[in-house]
Amino acid sequence: MNKRLLEFVRSVGHQTLALPYESDDDELITHFVWLLHISRADLCDVEDRATELAFRIFGSDPLPFFIGVATPEKTKTLLAQASAPLFERSNTASGPATVNAGVGRGQGTGPSLPVSVIRGFVSHGFAGSSNTASGRLSFRPPPAASRGSGGTVGGQINAG
Amino acid sequence: MVGEVAGEFASKANSNLQLGRRLLGEGDTNAAANRIYYAMLQAAIHSFEVQRRTPESLKTGAKNWQHAIVTSNTFLVRDNENDRYLFQKLKTLREEADYLSTTVDATQLANRLQSVEQLIAEVTQ
Numbered sequence: 001m002n003k004r005l006l007e008f009v010r011s012v013g014h015q016t017l018a019l020p021y022e023s024d025d026d027e028l029i030t031h032f033v034w035l036l037h038i039s040r041a042d043l044c045d046v047e048d049r050a051t052e053l054a055f056r057i058f059g060s061d062p063l064p065f066f067i068g069v070a071t072p073e074k075t076k077t078l079l080a081q082a083s084a085p086l087f088e089r090s091n092t093a094s095g096p097a098t099v100n101a102g103v104g105r106g107q108g109t110g111p112s113l114p115v116s117v118i119r120g121f122v123s124h125g126f127a128g129s130s131n132t133a134s135g136r137l138s139f140r141p142p143p144a145a146s147r148g149s150g151g152t153v154g155g156q157i158n159a160g
Numbered sequence: 161m162v163g164e165v166a167g168e169f170a171s172k173a174n175s176n177l178q179l180g181r182r183l184l185g186e187g188d189t190n191a192a193a194n195r196i197y198y199a200m201l202q203a204a205i206h207s208f209e210v211q212r213r214t215p216e217s218l219k220t221g222a223k224n225w226q227h228a229i230v231t232s233n234t235f236l237v238r239d240n241e242n243d244r245y246l247f248q249k250l251k252t253l254r255e256e257a258d259y260l261s262t263t264v265d266a267t268q269l270a271n272r273l274q275s276v277e278q279l280i281a282e283v284t285q
Contacts (some may be wrong), residue, residue: 023255023259024259025226025227026227026231027228028228032255032260040265040267041264042274043216043268043271044267044268047246047249050246051245051249052245055244055245062228062231062232063248066252066255066256067248067252068252068253068256069268070262071265074262074265076198077219077261077262078262081261094240125212
């Protein structure tokens with residue numbers, strides 16, 4: 001995975017899901033990074049801050065990923081899709097999917113945030129490419145008490 | 161000739177913006193995101209052509225206005241670095257709308273619409 005992409009995922013301050021992704025329109029794109037469990041009221045603010053951070057990290061270089069912000073409902077959908085057996089996975093995809101169990105919002109770069117790297121990669125699953133399942137995703141939701149706005153999130157995706 | 165072609169893109173941009181607004185009002189956020197993104201892309205192309213820029217002038221060997229060429233040079237549209245942010249966000253929404261099985265959030269799109277309208281108005285007037 002791109003070193004600067006990983007830096008972004010680690011420092012964005014939210015739980016993230018980074019999925020390898022190819023765009024028909026932009027060959028530079030390698031991932032779709034989702035910021036998870038964002039309340040609807042905060043979607044734009046979080047997206048703004050994350051985009052600013054990404055541009056700060058990448059400078060004048062184009063971003064090699066899309067930044068999506070997901071409400072709790074969309075988070076469930078994304079995680080279910082990412083863990084579904086029919087969701088295509090491939091060792092030939094462009095990089096591993098990661099989840100960052102981030103620090104509280106606005107705390108900036110954490111010193112050593114736990115990042116789980118899934119063995120076997122998750123492709124975006126729309127190109128119809130043949131993939132082999134390797135590794136299994138499981139999601140452990142954060143404790144209810146830690147899901148509040150600005151609180152610490154502790155969800156994690158692990159390779160099984 | 162350049163003026164005529166650029167005028168076509170301005171017209172397309174405004175048509176797509178109008179359609180995008182209507183689709184958003186009707187609750188079809190995916191279709192709206194697609195149209196609004198294209199409206200912005202076409203406004204940018206219009207701007208480049210008015211400035212007598214060509215795809216080749218922005219990327220060696222390029223013959224067409226590929227999305228990546230346009231979106232990575234959006235700061236040239238109004239000489240405004242912030243437009244890079246706006247294009248990135250709309251591009252992401254359009255990607256979700258067209259290629260993912262999730263649905264674009266109406267709040268997100270609605271909140272970006274005014275900025276897009278301003279950009280298109282300014283560029284195509």
